[in-house]
Amino acid sequence: MRLFCVSLDGPAFPSEVPGQAPTSPSPQLEEIDPRLQELEQDPPSWRVLASSETLKNLSKKETKRQEVINELFATEHAHVRMLSVLQWVFAKPLERAEILSALDLETIFPSLEEIIDMHYNFYESLKKLRxxxxxxxxxxxxxxxxxxxxxxxxxxxKLTARFCSYQTYALDQIKQRQKKDARFNSFIQDAESKPQCRRLQLKDIIPTEMQRLTKYPLLLENIAKNTEEKEEKESIQQSAECCRKILNHVNEEVKTMGNMLVRTQ
Known part of the structure; x- marks a missing residue:
């Protein structure tokens, strides 16, 4: 079997991989990161937390603005939770049990821990702001x-491009391994049955980072559209443009990796 070595600064290249190690049961709840357990509960809406007097005094446009900001916050919470599921229900147990090699883990879950930290820090910043x-x-x-x-x-x-560009390859590897390795397949099925997965399969969870990147520009544009103060509005629009550039770059990296995979088949 041939896999692709991952590098933040250069292209991937084929490499030989050692054989598989024995499997082990998927994680129990007590092995799950406390942060994931904390994220299991969805955050209350801003309407529940803000005073009724304050809500009455908001204009229609400002109310809409707060709704979109709340949507950004709530969906970021959901995304951090889902990435944490990817790490603590799948990646970490696979590593501990030596079911996958270090190289396998890096090609299926590239830079996952760093990506979680970035999203979690953003979520915490929004939380403190509220x-x-x-x-x-x-x-x-x-x-x-x-x-x-x-x-x-x-x-x-850079990190999201790395993760998303390996998405197609990761999904294919998971599919092939489940067909060929009964023990790996059993582990995945057991992990997917955990309540943290909320009936989603691993193949549904891996694409969530790419899906999240596509939502940022629209959310930020909607916040800007309902922002009255000129300087604040322009700065939010600038952020939305940054999001579009990130998304465009990631899309290009995904295409490049797709072409490389075709050539190596």
Whole structure:
């Protein structure tokens, strides 16, 4: 079997991989990261947390703005939870049990831990912003620009491109292994039955990072559209443009990897 070595700075190249190790049962709840257990509960809506008097005084446009900001926050929470499931229900147990080699893990879950940290930090920033503004978020643009612009945005782009470009290959490897290796297949089925997966299969969870990247530009544009203050509006639009550039770059990397896979078949 041939796999592709992963590099942040250069192209992938074929490499031989050692044989498989014995399997082991999938993780029990007590082995799950406490952060994932914390994320299991969906956050309350801003309407529940903000005072009724404050809600009455909001204009229709500002109410819509807060709704979109709440959607950004709630969906980021859901995304961090799903990535954590990928790590703690699948990747970590596979590593501990030595079911997959280190190279296998890096090609199926490339940079997963770093990506989770970036999304979690963004989620925490949004969470703190909501609390500091009494759940009526005023200036969100600095938080958005810090995540999607500048050096942080470049690193986010690099890691997400790496993860997403291997998506097709990862899904194919999982499918082939499940057909050929009964023990691997048993592990995956057992892991997928865990309540944390919420009836989703591994093949449904891996694409969620790419899906998330496609949603950011629209969410940010909708926030900007309902923002009255000119400078804040322009900064949010700038963040949306950063998101589009990241998405375009990731799409190009996905195409490049797809072409490489075709040539090596």
């Amino acid at each position: 609390v500091s503004d009494n759940y009526i978020v005023k200036n969100i643009s600095p938080t958005l620009l810090n995540r999607f612009g500048g050096p942080e945005g470049e690193w986010f782009q």
